[in-house]
Amino acid sequence: GAGVSQSPRYKVAKRGQDVALRCDPISGHVSLFWYQQALGQGPEFLTYFQNEAQLDKSGLPSDRFFAERPEGSVSTLKIQRTQQEDSAVYLCASGIAEAYNEQFFGPGTRLTVL
Amino acid sequence: GENVEQHPSTLSVQEGDSAVIKCTYSDSASNYFPWYKQELGKRPQLIIDIRSNVGEKKDQRIAVTLNKTAKHFSLHITETQPEDSAVYFCAASSLSGANNLFFGTGTRLTVIP
Numbered sequence: 240g241a242g243v244s245q246s247p248r249y250k251v252a253k254r255g256q257d258v259a260l261r262c263d264p265i266s267g268h269v270s271l272f273w274y275q276q277a278l279g280q281g282p283e284f285l286t287y288f289q290n291e292a293q294l295d296k297s298g299l300p301s302d303r304f305f306a307e308r309p310e311g312s313v314s315t316l317k318i319q320r321t322q323q324e325d326s327a328v329y330l331c332a333s334g335i336a337e338a339y340n341e342q343f344f345g346p347g348t349r350l351t352v353l
Numbered sequence: 354g355e356n357v358e359q360h361p362s363t364l365s366v367q368e369g370d371s372a373v374i375k376c377t378y379s380d381s382a383s384n385y386f387p388w389y390k391q392e393l394g395k396r397p398q399l400i401i402d403i404r405s406n407v408g409e410k411k412d413q414r415i416a417v418t419l420n421k422t423a424k425h426f427s428l429h430i431t432e433t434q435p436e437d438s439a440v441y442f443c444a445a446s447s448l449s450g451a452n453n454l455f456f457g458t459g460t461r462l463t464v465i466p
Contacts (some may be wrong), residue, residue: 243396272453281359281442281456282397295453330396332454338402340385340446342454344396 361459
């Protein structure tokens with residue numbers, strides 16, 4: 240079956256622009272996570288959804304970052320007024336259910352802020 | 354929160370030799386420990402995982418061991434092949450809370466033909 244997909248795969252933004260990154264999780268997966276991966280580092284947690292409910296957003300680095308999953312499937316991560324330090328790969332992962340830890344990752348969106 | 358440390362940061366081995374990567378974690382509530390392989394520009398792929406109710410798990414050439422008392426776990430790859438070359442990440446999570454993964458900083462494994 241189809242895995243987690245993300246779009247766009249690459250995004251170049253000028254500093255100050257707003258961007259929106261999309262994640263299509265595996266069909267039926269309840270849990271959805273966003274991670275930020277800086278170059279040469281491990282992924283770092285940003286936010287977590289269980290269905291449409293955003294249960295944890297403690298990893299979002301600033302109020303410029305906003306995520307939503309209005310119908311409990313597709314999710315969008317929005318970054319307002321992008322800064323150079325926002326340049327990273329943004330990974331989405333989905334999981335079967337709350338009681339299971341396994342997470343399946345998408346290919347990521349590489350964001351470059353000039 | 355959880356803190357996961359991973360060593361070494363780089364590892365080079367001859368084809369056919371074994372590779373061992375070690376991780377420690379800080380939160381005793383963590384109970385799930387996956388290992389991901391990430392090739393350049395690709396998504397992290399789960400290669401093996403272990404839960405805290407077992408001490409060892411093996412899948413062909415890959416094995417993971419867990420020492421809950423010492424809070425460390427290790428990845429063992431035997432009979433390494435050039436296609437094993439990648440960055441490997443360990444991670445830890447707990448069923449309490451968001452289940453989000455806390456990742457180590459990665460180990461770049463190079464298998465020399």
